[in-house]
Amino acid sequence: MENQLPQKLITLRKHYNFSQAYVANMIQVSPIEYMGFENGRLMCNLKQLKLLCQLYEISLDELMRNDQDVTLKTLSMQHQEGKKHIKKGYILIGLLLGLCLGVIYTSFFMHKPKKKVLVPMETKVDVLSASNRFIAYIDQKGMVFGQGDNNKGQLDFTSGDMKARKVVTGVNYSVVLYEDGQVKAFGFSEDYAKELDDWKDVVDIASGDGHIVGLKQDGTLYCVGDRGGKQCKVDEWKDITFISASRNSTVAMNRQGQVFYAGESKFEKATTALKDIKQIAIGENMVAVIKSDLTVECLSQFNGCNSQEWKDIVDIAIGDGFVVALNKHGSVFISIANVEIEKQVQAWSQIKAIDAGKDYIIAYDGIHLYGAGNNTYNQFIAGDQGNKTKLASPENLVVKESSSQVFFTWDNVKNASHYEFSINLEGGYNARVDQSQLAIDAAKFKDGQTYKIVLSALPSDQQFYHSDEVIFNYTYFAKEETLPTTTTSEDPVVIVVPIKYTIAPLIGKNKEKFETYLTALGVVNITGSESEELCQDQEVKIVSVTGIHEGMEVSEEQLKNLVVEYTYCKIVNTEESGSER
CATH class of the missing domain: 2.130.10.30 (Regulator of chromosome condensation 1/beta-lactamase-inhibitor protein II)
Structure with a gap:
């Protein structure tokens, strides 16, 4: 008779909605070894069998004997227990063979020396x-x-x-x-x-x-x-x-x-x-x-x-x-x-x-x-845990749509340096921005589909924690631009008012982020040149800007026609130290 243990392990694990990695951790084996138990390639030893019985609250006989079903708890809000059986009724020969197999199996492992196995890390998280x-x-x-x-x-x-x-x-x-x-x-x-x-x-x-x-x-x-x-x-x-x-x-x-x-x-x-x-x-x-x-x-x-x-x-x-x-x-x-x-x-x-x-x-x-340590590339927000204050969560998310872009804005959060923004577009979309606004290509959205947006604020100072995440549901409706027209018919005239964008602060902004921001808005004519002002902390930042300024309100069409010129600071010593790894 076929050994029922692999199927019982699969049934028990799925009933309790456990992952293979979780069960492996609980019985102190690697996920690879546990997979071998479920596919019949490997056999458990007695210690592992006992740990499985403790995990699922069943007896060793229930787990090992082919003639005995395992009892599954009924999972409910009241945590009431019920009975559910994997299989019922084995013929007499199956009963005898299963009983013999269980006795032989248990006897074998009780006298077998303990095998050295690789125990996975109890709390290690590979994140x-x-x-x-x-x-x-x-x-x-x-x-x-x-x-x-x-x-x-x-x-x-x-x-x-x-x-x-x-x-x-x-x-x-x-x-x-x-x-x-x-x-x-x-x-x-x-x-x-x-x-x-x-x-x-x-x-x-x-x-x-x-x-x-x-x-x-x-x-x-x-x-x-x-x-x-x-x-x-x-x-x-x-x-x-x-x-x-x-x-x-x-x-x-x-x-x-x-x-x-x-x-x-x-x-x-x-x-x-x-x-x-x-x-x-x-x-x-x-x-x-x-x-x-x-x-x-x-x-x-x-x-x-x-x-x-x-x-x-x-x-x-x-x-x-x-x-x-x-x-x-x-x-x-x-x-x-x-x-x-x-x-x-x-x-x-x-x-x-x-x-x-x-x-x-x-x-x-x-x-x-x-x-802690060298943070030249802003890999982390410096500082230890200590006694920190949690940032307020971003509020008042506003979405504006045009035929080419979807523009998101939200209230600034005090003491926030960046914001994490994610939306479940096809292929995924995650962004970290240093302004309370973001533009995404409208072609990425599907007409009539509802999306989930997750937004949080990141601290500018080591005295603060990240904010809690806030979730917004947003339904996209494709927008077609219609120019103002005159007509002699009685049909109504549809006039779409161009969306106005409010320009964020620009001076002192990182050069690469500055260019990315303007490009995302739709600015085409952008020219930059190096100034004589020296950079601080070896980061290239914007010194001056003409053609656009903070607080300026411009339409999408105006953005395309803007001519923006800017200067950025000069790095004196460009020699990098240390390995790149």
Whole structure:
């Protein structure tokens, strides 16, 4: 008789609306291993069976014996319990065979030595990734956002209705894993990015400086991108449950805890010799590992890391000369020479995810981002959690439509520097703007369709938190422009009054954002030149503008005919320091 355990596991999980990753976490195995239980490729041991029984509140006999049905709780508002059976009535031979199978199975595992398995992180949330110039993160709704340098379009995320599961970053690109197992890159080489279209059933991703690794459901790997250092030589690796990548290397572990390595690294020999570990992070001059007892050990060319007091660690990250760790209670630990940064990081609490760039640390609590260290590219809003005040939420969203654009405006929020705006257009639309207005191409909208807009305010000062998100429903109706006419007939004359746009502040605005703003409004004739005024903080900003000014009210037709000239400040020292990663 066919073993009923895989089908019972599937039925129980779906009844309670649990994900495979959640159940895997509860019984202390990796998602890959749990998938093997459901498809019959692998068998649970006795400890795992008992944990499953505790999770679903059933007996071991119900779970294991083919002649016995499992009892499913009736899920209701009153939490009343009812009975629902998977199958009823087995013939006598099935009863006897099932009973024998259960006895043999239980006896086998009671006397079998415990097998070492890779236990997933209890509270690790893969929603945050840091490169040297930008960060990417996933919010509670599964939408992907980014902050910092966007020179290659690495933060131009689009996802449609598909929720993101994980995001990782390279030098100038981001990679997103979606719930359906598909992978998409932003800012990556077009030739390499096309290869991602063929990736299927991916359950995890990792990224180095120029290569992307994908873990398939069957425990084998994909790899695409720079192969100069042999970092993609992973074709023969099997039964993999954990992957990670650094600048020019790929590292993985299988179900037995064996470590695999590909690429060029001074730590190759030490890495592959590691035993009894759960997670590995590789930096330029250091390797940090989470051991099976949830402590941290560092292998370094220099002085290692001061991690002796760190306990219950579930995630680690490495920067240039420092290691940062997150424990299962949401506290953050750091080994770094900079005392000020150390105090700032240790003040964070209830953190769900961490990562590190070369010279900064970033953390996410599911709602707010926190950072410490070098913030040259505005990857984060500086400051620690401390005692902050929440910003007021944006109010009074007004939508104006023309034949070519849909223009959104809302009230300014005091102490807000930016606003996050998202609307569920086809392909998705997320934007971060520094003014309380936004224009979107009308061609992206469908006539008569209702859209959901999510809007929030971001703080300009470290004393404040993000505002709560506010949601607006908006129905788009296509607008046709009709010019004023005269007629001798009795038919009514339709006159459409041109929409007036109020120009936002321009002086002191970032040059790139200034040009983007005018282009979005429909201004065609824009000319800029460098002034003699020196830039502050190495950011190119607008010094003077002619042809348009703050508070000016102009129609769409007038905007097309404007001639705008502007000057911007001069950067004296353009030499960049440090690596781009």
